[in-house]
Amino acid sequence: xxxxxxxxxxxxxxxxxxxxxxxxxxxxPFGVALxxxxxxxxxxxxxxxxAAGTLAEDGPPDLPDHVPLDEVLHPPGGAGPLFHRRYRGRxxxxxxxxxxxxxxxxxxxxxxxxxxFASFTKVQGEKGGMTVGDEYVVRxxxxxxxxxxxxxxxxxxxxxxxxxxxxxxxxIEFRADADHRSLGFEIESWARSGDRLSDALxxxxxxxKEVQFHMWVSVLGKVAELAHGRSEGxxxxxxxxxxxxxxxxxxxxxxRAARQLAALAGLPVNxxxxxxxxxxxETGWRRDDxxxxxxxxxxxxxxPGGSWELTRRLITDYQLADPSQVRAVYDDRAPxxxxxxxxxIRFAGVRFGVGVRIGDAYEWTREIDGRPARVYGWYYDTxxxxxxxxxxxxxxxxxxxxGEVQFRLxxxxxxxxxxxxxxxxxxxxxxxxxxxxxxxRNCRRARRFTEAQLETDRAWRRRRTxxxxxxxx
Numbered sequence: 368x369x370x371x372x373x374x375x376x377x378x379x380x381x382x383x384x385x386x387x388x389x390x391x392x393x394x395x396p397f398g399v400a401l402x403x404x405x406x407x408x409x410x411x412x413x414x415x416x417x418a419a420g421t422l423a424e425d426g427p428p429d430l431p432d433h434v435p436l437d438e439v440l441h442p443p444g445g446a447g448p449l450f451h452r453r454y455r456g457r458x459x460x461x462x463x464x465x466x467x468x469x470x471x472x473x474x475x476x477x478x479x480x481x482x483x484f485a486s487f488t489k490v491q492g493e494k495g496g497m498t499v500g501d502e503y504v505v506r507x508x509x510x511x512x513x514x515x516x517x518x519x520x521x522x523x524x525x526x527x528x529x530x531x532x533x534x535x536x537x538x539i540e541f542r543a544d545a546d547h548r549s550l551g552f553e554i555e556s557w558a559r560s561g562d563r564l565s566d567a568l569x570x571x572x573x574x575x576k577e578v579q580f581h582m583w584v585s586v587l588g589k590v591a592e593l594a595h596g597r598s599e600g601x602x603x604x605x606x607x608x609x610x611x612x613x614x615x616x617x618x619x620x621x622x623r624a625a626r627q628l629a630a631l632a633g634l635p636v637n638x639x640x641x642x643x644x645x646x647x648x649e650t651g652w653r654r655d656d657x658x659x660x661x662x663x664x665x666x667x668x669x670x671p672g673g674s675w676e677l678t679r680r681l682i683t684d685y686q687l688a689d690p691s692q693v694r695a696v697y698d699d700r701a702p703x704x705x706x707x708x709x710x711x712i713r714f715a716g717v718r719f720g721v722g723v724r725i726g727d728a729y730e731w732t733r734e735i736d737g738r739p740a741r742v743y744g745w746y747y748d749t750x751x752x753x754x755x756x757x758x759x760x761x762x763x764x765x766x767x768x769x770g771e772v773q774f775r776l777x778x779x780x781x782x783x784x785x786x787x788x789x790x791x792x793x794x795x796x797x798x799x800x801x802x803x804x805x806x807x808r809n810c811r812r813a814r815r816f817t818e819a820q821l822e823t824d825r826a827w828r829r830r831r832t833x834x835x836x837x838x839x840x
Contacts, residue, residue, distance in 0.1 A: 415580075416815040418686045420607030425451035427538045427557030430528065434499055434518045438531040445536030445559030449609040453823060454554040454602060456587040461550040461596035465523045465543035468550065468594055472541065473497035473525060478593055481585040485513075492517075497525060515539075535560060549599055552590045554583050580604070605819040608690070624696050624709060624720065631707040631722040636748045637783055638756040652757070652781045655803075659810035661772040661817050664765065669741060672824060674772040675765045677817050679743045682761040682774075683728075686816065687809040694718075703728055708747065722750035726758075732767070739767040744775075749783070756783045761809075774813035776806055 426449070430436055442449055463471070472479055474495050476487035485505050492501030499520055505513035513533045519526040524542035529535050537558025544551045584602045591598045638646075646652035661674045669675035681687060685695045685708070696709040706725045711718045728745040744762030749755055757780030764773045782798065 414601060414815060414819070415604040415606070416812060416819055417606040417608060417690060418681075418812075418816060419684070419690065420449075420451055420609045422449070422609050425449065425557070425607045425609050428526070428540075430538075431499075431518055434516070438514075439516065439518075440529045440531060440533055440536035442537050442557065442559045447560045449537075449557065449559045451607040451609070452554075452556045452583075453605045453819075454583045454587055455604075455822065456552055456591065456602050457599040458550040458552065458591045458594050458596035459548070459599045461545075461591075461594035463550070463594050465545040465550065468543045468552070468590070469523050469525065469541070471593065472590070473520070476503065479586050479589040481582055481589070485582060490514075502530070503527075529558070550594055550596060552587060554586065603819055603822055605816075605823065624711065627720045627722075628696050628698070628707065628709045631709060631724070631750060634722055634750040634752060636724065637751045637753055637785065638749070640748060640758070643758065643779060646757075646779050646781075652779055653799075655776070655778045655780075655806060657776045657806050657810050659774040659776075659814050661763075661774055661814055662821055663772055664770045666768055666770045668767065669765050674817050674821065675741070675743075675763055677820050678763040678772070678774055678813055681813065681816055682743075682763060683745070687761070687812045688805075689808050689812065692805065692808070696720075703745070707750075721753040723747040723753065724750055741765045741767060749780075752785055754783055754785075755780050757781060774810060776809055778806065 427442060430439065430441075461468075474497070480486055488504045488506060490502050490504055492498060497517055497520060499517050501517040503515050503517075505515060513535075514530040515527040515533065516530055517525060518528045518538070519540075523544065524540060526538055526540040528538050535558040537556060539554065539556040539558070542553050542555070544553075584604065587602050588598065647654065661678060664670045664673045664675065683703075685697075688695065688710075692713055694711045696711060697706055701707075703725060704727050708723050708725065709720050710723060711720050725745060725747045728743075730741075730743040732739065732741045734740070742762055742764050744760055746758050746760040748758050757778060759780075760775075760777040762775040762777070764775055765771070766773075780802070
């Protein structure tokens with residue numbers, strides 16, 4: 368940048384000097400240790416979920432035309448996956464409204480910063496307020512500070528973009544809303560690591576990721592204290608990850624995975640599907656059925672944008688498997704029925720690829736035990752080379768008489784005699800424990816994702832209502 372904003376006393380450097388990096392790094396061990404200790408002993412309830420995303424749905428907002436964009440780090444210039452995150456909290460009995468809360472925070476960002484981890488130093492702009500073009504440096508206990516610029520501001524929100532020298536390339540927005548019951552506060556970010564080193568630290572050193580997570584959850588707690596209210600329901604954190612391969616989740620992450628996926632077309636199913644009814648515990652097979660209640664709807668057919676529709680989309684996109692355990696690679700241009708999927712399963716710190724083939728998708732309305740139900744589902748069968756044999760169904764049900772919505776998982780399986788030997792051996796030792804854990808995580812993620820998306824949609828509607836009222840929409 369050339370020149371200074373009125374009232375500024377410092378100038379934003381093009382790059383953070385090495386001396387400052389080293390000085391900041393000297394605080395890192397203590398800051399991280401204290402932050403980690405508070406993270407382990409936190410008392411705020413948290414509801415967190417992570418799913419694969421798409422660039423179309425999870426890309427950052429456009430940068431405004433009227434803001435200086437020199438030194439702004441754009442996500443396409445970063446490294447690693449793009450993460451779209453939302454941290455949300457509701458506050459009861461607050462003594463200030465959305466506008467007053469944003470005004471107060473904008474005047475002094477340190478009021479809500481966890482000081483053992485980060486502090487904000489204003490280097491461009493008048494003190495005691497915030498306007499578009501103002502710049503800050505976020506002092507953090509790590510080898511880099513975090514320079515940012517204000518690129519948008521309304522009476523109930525402000526958005527920052529990262530600048531050269533920041534660990535991340537992207538944007539982050541802070542916003543507030545209020546209704547007759549409570550005050551809401553949300554932090555939404557769209558960012559990739561700023562370079563390959565930052566990506567390595569963030570993606571492979573889990574502590575760095577967890578410390579960042581704790582920092583923003585701590586901000587939610589401090590906002591509640593600042594508003595003299597109390598947190599309602601804890602913090603809700605949702606993450607959607609867009610992998611770098613063509614910025615598409617379904618694109619093969621490597622040439623090897625692409626070859627493995629292509630090879631599945633020549634593999635047969637590894638069990639006799641015509642004998643499914645004969646596969647019982649008496650013949651050495653396991654049959655598992657799990658039901659997870661989801662947020663209810665009004666009686667009648669599924670509501671647009673309601674629990675049933677959201678869960679239908681989640682299971683169709685194979686979003687319920689925990690990506691730390693299983694990642695799916697497939698060609699989304701292929702017809703859904705008959706589509707091959709390469710499941711990259713993590714075991715003992717290594718990922719192994721096994722194949723499955725989607726059978727039919729089905730949707731029907733019928734009476735079950737005298738009650739009308741609307742059901743959508745699909746299933747896949749294991750292929751030759753998989754360490755298991757069997758079929759798994761993913762379904763979402765709605766009982767039309769009561770409005771109850773449920774996610775249902777049904778599986779028929781047994782250990783196979785083929786597949787990677789380490790997986791077959793591991794399955795023999797701890798397979799049943801991990802199998803049930805996988806099923807339960809799918810159920811929990813169905814509920815958490817659906818709840819989180821419903822809350823996100825409600826927050827979006829509140830923001831639109833507030834923007835319309837303020838004339839900023």
